[in-house]
Amino acid sequence: MSLSATVPLQAFGVSPLVVVGGLLLLIAIAAVYSAIEIVEAYEKEALTVFGEYRELLEPGIHVIPPFVSRTYPFDMRTQTIDVPQQEAITRDNSPVTADAVVYIKVMDAKKAFLQVEEYKRAVSNLAQTTLRAVLGDMELDDTLSRREMINARIREELDEPTDEWGIRVESVEVREVNPAAGVKQAMEQQTSAERRRRAMILEAQGERRSAIEQAQGAKQSDIVRAQGSKQSQILEAQGDAISTVLRAKSAESMGERAIIDKGMETLENIGQGESSTFILPQEMSSLLGRYGKHLTGSDVSDMAKANGQGELDSLNFDAETRELIGLDNIAEMAGEIEQTEVDVEEMEEQAQAIQEGEDLDADDVIDERE
Template identity: 35%
Template structure:
């Protein structure tokens, strides 16, 4: 009796297990009735017909990553490169992925390998090395179209590693070194160019400032000469007025000024080794005395009367000072 009850419990457990199915999230189960596909169980709890229906395939509906093995590929210019990749897939239709292809991961991996050889083999080595995005997009287009009947969506394909031959790697290293040296030379030349421009600009500004300084100095000199000329014109006008009034001292002042200027110019001459002093120095002394009297007269006219300055001493030689009227 005990064994019978135990057997009944085991049978009931097996019956319930075959009757009720719980599908986890991210999975789908296909149901077969006498070996023929009938429906797909979504995530959740489902009940099957006992002894008639059974679970066929358990499909993973999450995105999966497949590794494409490394392989050697000959490029268009006969260079041997080693290429491997990874592919991201997602099952969109569980019945198609379960019943239209056997061993889905292996089939997709082989499909990627063959198309990778085709795409890389149609390109030159430089294109393979520097156009990985182009390779990825071409592979994605071809493989996604090929796996669509299987109910699989190929989301991405990425070239994981691409290894050129050793001699090509060495040539690329030398090329990179030469390119770096060329850029360094260009940068150095640009620096020298900028320095030369800066020096030229500095010289230009210095020349402009010097020219402006010379211009200002010339303007100041011209202004000084103008004022000197105005003063001389005023002095000449005053002497002319004195001469018009019949003042002999004014004539003596004018002649003495020219005499002194001429004698000073003769003394400053760098080519003259000997200066001859005129014998008629008394005439010069007399002229100076006349100048003194003229100055005194001017002071009397401009202010209160002051004592006239004493007459200068007579010259040692050359006679006496001519009398003034």
């Protein structure tokens, strides 16, 4: 048989030694290729020889037994596992659906290789059951508003079993929690009603506040009007009082001047007589003195001061009222027309006595004729 096998090779002109050498070369190349293992920087690989676990290969180049060795790579970076959408019934019997994302990292590749089959799928399945359990233990309002608590509880439930697998759960994020369509519609109606209620409350509070502000404004306005009316009445009354005083002073001054004028007319009549010497009573002398001052333009107020009388009484008003009505200025103006007080009855008696000169007592009048 060997002769028959070598005949075809010789027929093609190929030496059997060349064939054997080529086969040995191919086997050597395959052996070298299978004996060299390159581990990436972010990986570790579990090595088995004849199915027996040997070691973890670190990043770099490794020489392993060819043809009888197998390697299983493990990504040592943080990995993301999507948890499919899950349906659950909350504690208050409301159906909800939720999905999540789990972030894991391989901490011990040997445990992940020996303790669990396909650790990613195992973590995903465990996260699904845990998510349903956590949602079922909560009420609907909590599932919608307390997202952080759900994340923390799922992570806590995953920590213990995944530690045995050499896996660390870094975080869990629940992406969506959706109630059933009917429940969602009822919640929207409830939310709308609550918003309308709040709007009505705010509107009522605004109207109440506006009414209070208007009432306070009206009150302040009434107070200001009342104060203004009171002040006006006070000023009007004070003005009337001052006007009355001025009119009285003016009338008094005019009355005195009338008496003086009348007395002078009487003296003029007496002076037309033949007598050149007259003895006048003291009252007539005083009258002439006043008349002389009147003719010479002397300030009558000097006589008033000499008699102990001051300027026009400015009335006993408070300082604020005096300033408002300008009372000090009025007193100054009144001082310019003020005249000395004259006893009207006394002046009338003197004028009557002058007119009735023939009835004067002989002791008071001495007629010296030339």
